[in-house]
Amino acid sequence: MRIVMVGGGVIALLSAVECVAAGHEVTVVDHGDIPHPAAASYDRQRVVRALHLDDPAATAAGARAVGLWAGLQGRLGAAFLERTGALTVLPDADLLRAQATLAGAGAPSRVLGPRALAEGFPHLRFPDGASAVVEPGAAIVLADRALHACADWLRAHPLAELLPRRRVVAVRGTAVHLADNTRLHGDAVLVAAGAWSRPLLPPALAAELVLHRQSQLHCRVPDADAAAWSAMPTVPSLGIGGGAWLVVPVAGTPLKLSASSAGRVVSTMDGQETSPRWRRRLLDLHAPAIAGLSEDWVLEARDSYYLTHAPTGGPLTVAIGERVLAHAACGGSSFKFAPLIAQSLAARLTGAARPTTLRGVS
Numbered sequence: 571m572r573i574v575m576v577g578g579g580v581i582a583l584l585s586a587v588e589c590v591a592a593g594h595e596v597t598v599v600d601h602g603d604i605p606h607p608a609a610a611s612y613d614r615q616r617v618v619r620a621l622h623l624d625d626p627a628a629t630a631a632g633a634r635a636v637g638l639w640a641g642l643q644g645r646l647g648a649a650f651l652e653r654t655g656a657l658t659v660l661p662d663a664d665l666l667r668a669q670a671t672l673a674g675a676g677a678p679s680r681v682l683g684p685r686a687l688a689e690g691f692p693h694l695r696f697p698d699g700a701s702a703v704v705e706p707g708a709a710i711v712l713a714d715r716a717l718h719a720c721a722d723w724l725r726a727h728p729l730a731e732l733l734p735r736r737r738v739v740a741v742r743g744t745a746v747h748l749a750d751n752t753r754l755h756g757d758a759v760l761v762a763a764g765a766w767s768r769p770l771l772p773p774a775l776a777a778e779l780v781l782h783r784q785s786q787l788h789c790r791v792p793d794a795d796a797a798a799w800s801a802m803p804t805v806p807s808l809g810i811g812g813g814a815w816l817v818v819p820v821a822g823t824p825l826k827l828s829a830s831s832a833g834r835v836v837s838t839m840d841g842q843e844t845s846p847r848w849r850r851r852l853l854d855l856h857a858p859a860i861a862g863l864s865e866d867w868v869l870e871a872r873d874s875y876y877l878t879h880a881p882t883g884g885p886l887t888v889a890i891g892e893r894v895l896a897h898a899a900c901g902g903s904s905f906k907f908a909p910l911i912a913q914s915l916a917a918r919l920t921g922a923a924r925p926t927t928l929r930g931v932s
């Protein structure tokens with residue numbers, strides 16, 4: 571089959587790898603470079619951990635995703651996975667349930683009490699009396715390196731063609747219309763255009779997608795604490811206000827700070843600059859947890875966009891024609907689950923006999 575992928579983010583690139591590996595011809599078209607630095611997928615780090623409290627299916631999918639990312643390194647011949655583990659501060663009432671959910675997914679875990687947190691990570695201040703669940707199997711994907719590895723692998727493959735800097739203006743059946751008045755024809759088409767998806771979808775579906783903007787700070791840690799930072803698990807929840815989280819600096823990446831409360835609904839995509847107000851807000855939010863944190867630490871601040879499907883709050887996968895699929899990824903977990911999503915999309919696009927289910931992923 572000949573398959574056209576609209577978009578060069580993690581969803582389209584991993585789907586392209588799946589389809590090419592199964593012997594199909596694939597064209598990936600993006601309005602920017604491939605990968606495109608403005609894509610949601612293009613970041614220094616993304617966390618892959620299993621725990622979804624009270625959601626055994628998503629936890630099992632998360633545990634599987636780590637193994638799939640590890641397998642991709644071998645397939646693409648590149649290194650982009652750092653096995654840091656993940657440390658999640660939880661209320662005491664949730665600790666046993668979290669461990670049971672992880673155990674049910676075959677993911678090992680241990681609990682660290684207040685004393686172990688204080689002694690193990692003196693450069694951080696956890697809330698008084700707080701405990702945390704540690705998932706030793708969790709990892710950080712060095713996202714930009716993973717995307718470049720996919721693009722390089724595809725570029726070198728005789729069945730793949732990459733078309734950067736070509737904007738898609740419409741998808742009609744399996745014909746993909748470009749802004750330069752040319753058309754690409756496929757036997758199947760995937761629209762995975764991230765936050766830009768809405769103009770390419772039927773209006774009724776587009777109206778169900780909500781645009782979000784999220785701010786992140788990339789920081790330099792003080793030299794005196796650099797070794798401690800890079801030896802610790804990444805922290806998806808610090809247990810402080812605003813849903814603050816951080817990604818630890820590994821393999822030359824900066825410390826990343828953000829929070830669930832740093833994502834907000836917006837009406838349009840309006841650049842990637844982080845306003846001084848959001849920079850300040852993120853610093854204030856993290857200050858109680860990070861000793862000495864100040865504006866001087868900030869190397870870069872950046873806003874990115876994602877969509878959510880209003881009825882579910884998650885991603886949207888939908889057939890918009892015969893062998894034409896659209897996947898609008900969401901924030902929070904679509905990067906982590908991308909290898910599972912790509913397997914499922916590739917099976918549906920190619921009509922493979924045993925499509926992978928997306929149970930727990932969407």
Ligand SMILES: Cc1cc2nc3c(=O)[nH]c(=O)nc-3n(C[C@H](O)[C@H](O)[C@H](O)COP(=O)(O)OP(=O)(O)OC[C@H]3O[C@@H](n4cnc5c(N)ncnc54)[C@H](O)[C@@H]3O)c2cc1C
Pocket residue numbers: 576577578579580581582599600601602605606608609610611612616617736737738739762763764765766767784785786874875876897898899900901902903904905906907
């Ligand atoms: C701040 C932030 C933090 C996040 N944290 C996490 C996390 O910790 N864990 C996690 O799992 N997920 C996380 N996510 C979500 C995840 O990163 C995204 O859901 C995922 O990367 C989206 O991938 P995608 O390929 O669908 O879209 P994108 O990566 O946005 O790619 C879409 C591509 O389509 C191209 N395109 C768009 N329109 C057109 C067009 N008309 N013609 C041609 N090309 C077009 C764009 O140039 C782009 O390259 C986060 C997202 C954000 C914004």
